[in-house]
Amino acid sequence: xxxxxxxxxxxxxxxxxxxxxxxxxxxxxxxxxxxxxxxxxxxxxxxxxxxxxxxxxxxxxxxxxxxxxxxxxxxxxxxxxxxxxxxxxxxxxxxxxxxxxxxxxxxxxxxxxxxxxxxxxxxxxxxxxxxxxxxxxxxxxxxxxxxxxxxxxxxxxxxxxxxxxxxxxxxxxxxxxxxxxxxxxxxxxxxxxxxxxxxxxxxxxxxxxxxxxxxxxxxxxxxxxxxxxxxxxxxxxxxxxxxxxxxxxxxxxxxxxxxxxxxxxxxxxxxxxxxxxxxxxxxxxxxxxxxxxxxxxxxxxxxxxxxxxxxxxxxxxxxxxxxxxxxxxxxxxxxxxxxxxxxxxxxxxxxxxxxxxxxxxxxxxxxxxxxxxxxxxxxxxxxxxxxxxxxxxxxxxxxxxxxxxxxxxxxxxxxxxxxxxxxxxxxxxxxxxxxxxxxxxxxxxxxxxxxxxxxxxxxxxxxxxxxxxxxxxxxxxxxxxxxxxxxxxxxxxxxxxxxxxxxxxxxxxxxxxxxxxxxxxxxxxxxxxxxxxxxxxxxxxxxxxxxxxxxxxxxxxxxxxxxxxxxxxxxxxxxxxxxxxxxxxxxxxxxxxxxxxxxxxxxxxxxxxxxxxxxxxxxxxxxxxxxxxxxxxxxxxxxxxxxxxxxxxxxxxxxxxxxxxxxxxxxxxxxxxxxxxxxxxxxxxxxxxxxxxxxxxxxxxxxxxxxxxxxxxxxxxxxxxxxxxxxxxxxxxxxxxxxxxxxxxxxxxxxxxxxxxxxxxxxxxxxxxxxxxxxxxxxxxxxxxxxxxxxx
DNA sequence: ATTCGCAAAGTTTTT
DNA sequence: CTTTGCGAAT
Numbered sequence: 001x002x003x004x005x006x007x008x009x010x011x012x013x014x015x016x017x018x019x020x021x022x023x024x025x026x027x028x029x030x031x032x033x034x035x036x037x038x039x040x041x042x043x044x045x046x047x048x049x050x051x052x053x054x055x056x057x058x059x060x061x062x063x064x065x066x067x068x069x070x071x072x073x074x075x076x077x078x079x080x081x082x083x084x085x086x087x088x089x090x091x092x093x094x095x096x097x098x099x100x101x102x103x104x105x106x107x108x109x110x111x112x113x114x115x116x117x118x119x120x121x122x123x124x125x126x127x128x129x130x131x132x133x134x135x136x137x138x139x140x141x142x143x144x145x146x147x148x149x150x151x152x153x154x155x156x157x158x159x160x161x162x163x164x165x166x167x168x169x170x171x172x173x174x175x176x177x178x179x180x181x182x183x184x185x186x187x188x189x190x191x192x193x194x195x196x197x198x199x200x201x202x203x204x205x206x207x208x209x210x211x212x213x214x215x216x217x218x219x220x221x222x223x224x225x226x227x228x229x230x231x232x233x234x235x236x237x238x239x240x241x242x243x244x245x246x247x248x249x250x251x252x253x254x255x256x257x258x259x260x261x262x263x264x265x266x267x268x269x270x271x272x273x274x275x276x277x278x279x280x281x282x283x284x285x286x287x288x289x290x291x292x293x294x295x296x297x298x299x300x301x302x303x304x305x306x307x308x309x310x311x312x313x314x315x316x317x318x319x320x321x322x323x324x325x326x327x328x329x330x331x332x333x334x335x336x337x338x339x340x341x342x343x344x345x346x347x348x349x350x351x352x353x354x355x356x357x358x359x360x361x362x363x364x365x366x367x368x369x370x371x372x373x374x375x376x377x378x379x380x381x382x383x384x385x386x387x388x389x390x391x392x393x394x395x396x397x398x399x400x401x402x403x404x405x406x407x408x409x410x411x412x413x414x415x416x417x418x419x420x421x422x423x424x425x426x427x428x429x430x431x432x433x434x435x436x437x438x439x440x441x442x443x444x445x446x447x448x449x450x451x452x453x454x455x456x457x458x459x460x461x462x463x464x465x466x467x468x469x470x471x472x473x474x475x476x477x478x479x480x481x482x483x484x485x486x487x488x489x490x491x492x493x494x495x496x497x498x499x500x501x502x503x504x505x506x507x508x509x510x511x512x513x514x515x516x517x518x519x520x521x522x523x524x525x526x527x528x529x530x531x532x533x534x535x536x537x538x539x540x541x542x543x544x545x546x547x548x549x550x551x552x553x554x555x556x557x558x559x560x561x562x563x564x565x566x567x568x569x570x571x572x573x574x575x576x577x578x579x580x581x582x583x584x585x586x587x588x589x590x591x592x593x594x595x596x597x598x599x600x601x602x603x604x605x606x607x608x609x610x611x612x613x614x615x616x617x618x619x620x621x622x623x624x625x626x627x628x629x630x631x632x633x634x635x636x637x638x639x640x641x642x643x644x645x646x647x648x649x650x651x652x653x654x655x656x657x658x659x660x661x662x663x664x665x666x667x668x669x670x671x672x673x674x675x676x677x678x679x680x681x682x683x684x685x686x687x688x689x690x691x692x693x694x695x696x697x698x699x700x701x702x703x704x705x706x707x708x709x710x711x712x713x714x715x716x717x718x719x720x721x722x723x724x725x726x727x728x729x730x731x732x733x734x735x736x737x738x739x740x741x742x743x744x745x746x747x748x749x750x751x752x753x754x755x756x757x758x759x760x761x762x763x764x765x766x767x768x769x770x771x772x773x774x775x776x777x778x779x780x781x782x783x784x785x786x787x788x789x790x791x792x
Numbered sequence: 793a794t795t796c797g798c799a800a801a802g803t804t805t806t807t
Numbered sequence: 808c809t810t811t812g813c814g815a816a817t
Contacts, residue, residue, distance in 0.1 A: 065807070092807050191807055258805065359804055422793060540807065560805045582804060621802080622808045
């Protein structure tokens with residue numbers, strides 16, 4: 001019997017309200033948890049409490065929306081009740097797992113592919129052509145959105161009927177059934193299907209439903225306010241015979257309505273489950289009184305909500321600042337200089353600060369300003385890594401190996417790298433496939449027999465098929481092995497390595513990173529069927545999951561990404577009409593309320609200090625345009641806030657405050673030049689635009705640095721792969737590394753560890769390489785990093 | 793068949 | 808201003 005936490009460990013650290021929720025065992029439970037009220041703690045402690053009853057771990061299911069939340073929960077649960085096989089994960093992952101087991105029931109094969117938005121849009125574009133609506137004025141994107149909307153409301157392709165007189169609807173009505181048919185033919189699902197298929201599965205197979213209900217007797221759902229209809233039905237149908245559904249959420253933090261989330265789910269929970277126990281967690285342990293006051297006044301303007309107070313024992317703290325800047329540049333520069341000041345004065349570290357914005361595009365000027373101050377920063381962005389061409393190319397190979405019917409994957413790679421199989425040939429293959437109801441791969445196998453295809457092309461296609469079959473032979477090996485074969489046999493690696501273009505060298509580096517991820521995955525999942533599991537992970541993961549709070553950097557992200565996080569000091573920028581609230585939200589009051597909640601979420605991330613700001617001028621489509629302050633501003637308690645309206649010379653006032661920070665402080669000359677936005681200094685610096693994964697300019701610099709050695713290092717790595725990976729054999733135990741230790745990396749040279757995080761295989765070191773070569777993160781268990789005796 | 797260049801268009805949030 | 812798409816030229 002594994003060790004479990006004692007009752008004291010479980011209940012001891014809790015407040016009475018929290019304890020009430022944790023001790024509730026049977027019957028439905030609704031936990032209305034305000035921001036910073038210790039919600040995650042309640043969930044994990046409740047699971048631990050259930051385990052101590054004892055409820056078998058296999059009967060407990062904890063569902064979250066993001067991997068980040070799931071990881072966090074798992075980690076904290078492991079501390080209370082180590083190694084318990086409680087199923088903790090995201091909805092999508094849970095559904096995917098369930099579908100794999102019962103795929104035939106919904107017409108799929110077990111090895112189905114999961115299409116991300118890009119893939120699904122490709123299918124839609126194609127079906128639009130087939131349906132003859134291609135040249136209507138609708139974009140695949142619009143159609144995709146409508147289909148997604150329908151799916152979120154559980155309207156299937158047979159039931160969908162266009163609203164009379166709606167041209168979009170008419171187009172969708174034509175495309176939707178075809179789209180669904182094509183997905184099924186390719187044995188593929190899109191993100192929405194994962195949920196929808198599962199909901200249908202449970203609805204139409206009563207005995208399966210009963211089994212699931214019985215299996216998952218205690219279900220917990222985090223962020224319940226973000227569930228959509230499908231998720232609601234899934235959870236409900238598994239809580240009939242065992243109605244022990246516990247949900248936590250905060251209606252005021254529902255910000256995913258655009259994704260089909262239905263606020264009614266939480267607002268009507270008490271109605272759906274009579275005799276429900278309701279616990280309100282209104283005590284906030286995060287923010288100062290002043291911050292909560294602002295949050296409270298703002299959210300009070302929403303009509304559709306459950307009345308709720310926010311209480312804190314904390315001090316009032318400094319007043320929340322509201323600043324009207326002349327322009328976006330003043331805004332960015334002033335914020336950067338304030339941060340630099342506090343860092344220089346040693347009262348705070350960079351990682352104490354976060355800057356939130358409504359849209360990713362706004363990060364630009366902030367980046368520039370932080371860089372000018374020499375402040376380290378990281379940008380948390382949605383997808384990024386797995387969205388890159390090269391990664392998707394390589395993954396498409398794996399996808400096709402796993403699921404030969406995956407036409408989208410085949411299209412993507414049949415001519416990558418170049419194999420002289422052009423658009424025309426593909427078109428003819430496709431026509432043939434359509435005519436005989438074949439998959440593209442099967443059509444390709446017959447290419448020699450298709451009259452329309454010239455001999456030369458047929459030979460190329462045959463070579464591709466042969467290549468595919470060769471790769472199939474290793475499909476049961478470890479993911480790393482499969483990847484190695486793919487990169488080698490397809491010539492993909494060689495293709496990138498021989499290229500002179502800088503972009504390709506960066507791509508190669510990314511591919512290497514994918515290999516590292518595969519290696520890590522193999523170590524964790526030595527079981528067979530690794531490929532499929534790996535693919536699933538890569539589809540359902542996003543980069544924000546990798547965000548690392550340990551690293552000492554200023555964090556920039558959208559307010560959506562900020563949910564669930566907290567920072568001592570928060571800046572929220574661009575409170576302007578059209579941005580926050582966003583222009584696309586203006587038409588309906590529901591959407592406007594969601595924007596208000598979004599700001600509420602942003603505000604309540606702050607622990608000690610908060611600044612809200614807007615700029616009087618901001619560039620829009622290239623031109624600097626006057627702005628209108630956000631309509632939310634008058635809703636704030638201005639008399640309790642600090643109001644600033646700096647004149648346009650902010651930049652001059654703050655000049656030279658970068659002293660003592662990592663990089664050179666900008667001198668006056670720098671400042672004057674950087675004022676025109678196009679100075680030589682700027683241009684010679686490395687652009688930080690697509691460094692989301694690495695986080696900042698310094699790391700992009702390291703990417704640039706390895707360019708010179710790019711080709712040769714790639715060859716070395718390929719050789720390593722074949723010779724049984726000498727890197728792995730030289731491994732040093734992750735525990736020997738410590739903060740500030742000097743280490744050496746075979747490729748990047750020497751550097752110093754500036755941050756450590758994670759444990760075991762996830763233990764990660766951030767290394768600052770000497771000579772301004774930049775920083776890079778390493779998973780210690782898998783990196784070739786070696787300690788060096790400190791000089792002196 | 794690929795690459796380059798120019799023109800137009802479009803800017804939300806993400807599993 | 809940036810990115811994407813398309814068309815023309817090699």
